[in-house]
Amino acid sequence: MLRVLILSYEYPPLGGGSANAIFHLIRELSTEPNLSIDLITSSPNKKNSLTKLYQNINVYKLNVGKQGNLHHQSRTNIFLYTIKAYLLAKKLCRQKKYDVVDGWFSVPGGFIAWLLKKPYIVSLRGSDVPGFDPRFAWLDKFVLRRLSKKIWKQSKIVIGNSKALIELAKKTLPNHNYQIIPNGVDLNMYHPTQKNQNEKFVVLSTSRLVERKGLQYLIEGFGIFSKKNSKAKLILVGEGPLYKKLKLQVDTLKISDKVEFTGLIATDQMDKYYQQANVFVLPSLNEGMSNCVLEAMACGLPIITTNIGGTHELVDETNGIIIPTKNALAIARVLGELNLDKQLSQNMAQTSRAKAGKMGWSKMAQSFIGLYKEAKELTNA
Numbered sequence: 001m002l003r004v005l006i007l008s009y010e011y012p013p014l015g016g017g018s019a020n021a022i023f024h025l026i027r028e029l030s031t032e033p034n035l036s037i038d039l040i041t042s043s044p045n046k047k048n049s050l051t052k053l054y055q056n057i058n059v060y061k062l063n064v065g066k067q068g069n070l071h072h073q074s075r076t077n078i079f080l081y082t083i084k085a086y087l088l089a090k091k092l093c094r095q096k097k098y099d100v101v102d103g104w105f106s107v108p109g110g111f112i113a114w115l116l117k118k119p120y121i122v123s124l125r126g127s128d129v130p131g132f133d134p135r136f137a138w139l140d141k142f143v144l145r146r147l148s149k150k151i152w153k154q155s156k157i158v159i160g161n162s163k164a165l166i167e168l169a170k171k172t173l174p175n176h177n178y179q180i181i182p183n184g185v186d187l188n189m190y191h192p193t194q195k196n197q198n199e200k201f202v203v204l205s206t207s208r209l210v211e212r213k214g215l216q217y218l219i220e221g222f223g224i225f226s227k228k229n230s231k232a233k234l235i236l237v238g239e240g241p242l243y244k245k246l247k248l249q250v251d252t253l254k255i256s257d258k259v260e261f262t263g264l265i266a267t268d269q270m271d272k273y274y275q276q277a278n279v280f281v282l283p284s285l286n287e288g289m290s291n292c293v294l295e296a297m298a299c300g301l302p303i304i305t306t307n308i309g310g311t312h313e314l315v316d317e318t319n320g321i322i323i324p325t326k327n328a329l330a331i332a333r334v335l336g337e338l339n340l341d342k343q344l345s346q347n348m349a350q351t352s353r354a355k356a357g358k359m360g361w362s363k364m365a366q367s368f369i370g371l372y373k374e375a376k377e378l379t380n381a
Contacts (some may be wrong), residue, residue, distance in 0.1 A: 122151060192300030
């Protein structure tokens, strides 16, 4: 029996892409009879709870004072999680003989694993890697870079969800046992449907409404494109602090009749939005391995995205178009190309689905199991 303790402050309904990834990982691991998993995460309400989610999986949810936006964790939330998760994990480690601890996010998951002084691995997700997000430049320089180096150095393995993320991590710690496990996608939920070619040309983007996602450039580019395309429609799925600013931009450009802000959409309803779209756009200024790009690919959409992060590991000229960051004119141009060239769009759509077909969540889970076993072997060596 392989016993694993997973530390992740995000788990649905809390969090975004990483929460989605850990949800599917847990679901896939539940089918493994020789695996026992305890997950310590945050509670969406002010209650502690323990749920036996599957026969071999327990989920501990800790009260971290969560209120308001479920997709954003405040510093207070993360601080409370760190303290409470450490105390609970320490207690569980005395009761159970874990073979390995898996800390999601360098901080807090990896930090807690480091404090426990048990064999551990660190699962990097993006913004937890120094240098990923310019907003944290000062914190990276004076705190996180030094702390991350210590945490990673004592781990058995550091996992990243893209090659680009690992290359960034190497700037902090050049030599270590780094491994790449890409995100997966639910191929049964997300799949293509036949589109009516006489309907509107629908452009879709799904993300948190924050500066890092570059949505202001998408809106500007769409505004230029839609002047000559009366059937064009832009759908923005998600919520966040930039909503009012983006809505004002839409109103100022006088395209409010062509742009829809849906707000937060439940995961089990997202496939309908992908399936009605003709193209997916993610104009991020920085990105790791995007779940929403994988979902769009699985639904057979051409992808327009920027030349950052793990982009090249998902998108190339066969299934999309890669553009520079902060470039509204480029967005307008490629939307025009895909709208006019139906054969190109169709070819890209088919390739997107084929690529996504090789990235199911079960493959991701098997990779994690392999590294859990490797970490155990390294400990016993």
